[in-house]
Amino acid sequence: MQTFKIDPSEFKSQHENGSLSRAESAYVILQSAILKGLLNPGQKLDFETLQTEIGYSSGTIREALTQLKSDGLVKSEVRRGYFVAEVSLKEFLEITELRCILEPLALSKSIAEGDDEWESNLVLAHHKLSKIERGSDKSTSLPSYEWPSVHKNFHEALVSACPSKNLLSMRESLFKQSERYRFLAATMRTHKRDPIIEHLEIFQATLDRNAELASKLITDHLNHTSEHLREILVNKQLIL
Amino acid sequence: MQTFKIDPSEFKSQHENGSLSRAESAYVILQSAILKGLLNPGQKLDFETLQTEIGYSSGTIREALTQLKSDGLVKSEVRRGYFVAEVSLKEFLEITELRCILEPLALSKSIAEGDDEWESNLVLAHHKLSKIERGSDKSTSLPSYEWPSVHKNFHEALVSACPSKNLLSMRESLFKQSERYRFLAATMRTHKRDPIIEHLEIFQATLDRNAELASKLITDHLNHTSEHLREILVNKQLIL
DNA sequence: ATCAATATTATTTTCGAAAATAAATATATT
């Protein structure tokens, strides 16, 4: 019996606090394990192991896996069980292409509809991100473990005023999948100059309510990051 | 205790034949009931009723509901249970707008990649559709109960060679949601002239591998159908 | 020794009862 080296404690607390059901906790735990690469692409996910790792019953685990499947992070075959979804360069490029269509669309709608609350929330989100990216929290250059969630937060704040729930959930699903490739490349080098400037420019164009410019900038941003990741992934021969 | 008037027999057989798990059967049964409007928007879905209607255990029902939720056909609140998703004109227009972006994209890719098998499959699908739409099966003008699945099949055949699984699953999800509004309007008047011609034109442009024209035609098609449905829905005051 | 048929083992899938939680009702207190 293999072990997955998952540490459920940080997520389980949310269940103890009553805000999440157990199935949801299990979902969050597993999702994080897959995104972070603790579970390898293609790996079999057998209930026995997952139960002992996470602690919940088989039925609860099963519900979490069902949800993960709809995120595209897990695949299943009838009466064959569940597997971590595979990764490929082809898929990564497809995801990027779709993001380049949906992100600017969501952003434009958000810009058109965003109210004062949205605006201040965005200012806050960008402030936190730029602080971390400039490493002003601490003078150490070690990549902040918080960066992924703060970065995610900023991009979510940008589009959060978009009224189309469908669009937002598609966007979120693609964002999640991209995160997986980012972790694979393990390039949380937030001290690079380009992304910092790009985030700032997107932020400013959005506050200026310049949808056209903001759309162009976010598309460029996605393409740059994608190209950067692609190089690393191909060099490291992590995906084919 | 309410009853839903669901007839599970037609879908259950698929489970008996071994091709589907029970949870998947339950999923298909419930999905169909929601799409067809047998279950009303906003309606509470309590396990007891669903169990007696469909016959499977609560755990199996629960798994089906989890999947339905990711299709956007069902919503849930923690420890409050499951509900049929609401409908609204606003959402319908959003769905149409997204379809107008994703369908042409998927179609273009399909045209670029489609092989001979795709082509002959498409010819067949269009043949079946046009046969039903012209009512040549029977001279009665009663709307064929098969039309929805044949129509769905044709649109699926168009895009089936698109290599992006993500794009296809988003497209499918939007298609499903649109179906709901179509059933609501209950306008399976397939004898109308416009949609028949439109299907034919899309079909021809696709076979000609004219991605640009095919894209334009499918967008127009979606907008026309949408406008048609919108009128009916608003007139009947089915959605606000 | 090879292949087919059968038995064993390992996993997934399903079930329905138990625990946990929320809603509704009743009781007590001011």
Add this chain to the structure above:
DNA sequence: AATATATTTATTTTCGAAAATAATATTGAT
């Protein structure tokens, strides 16, 4: 009578054991 507290009832959520199915190993026949 109105509000707060306790009790009951109704539902959802969780669990782990039983049934179903697939994978593996064993046996027997050619």
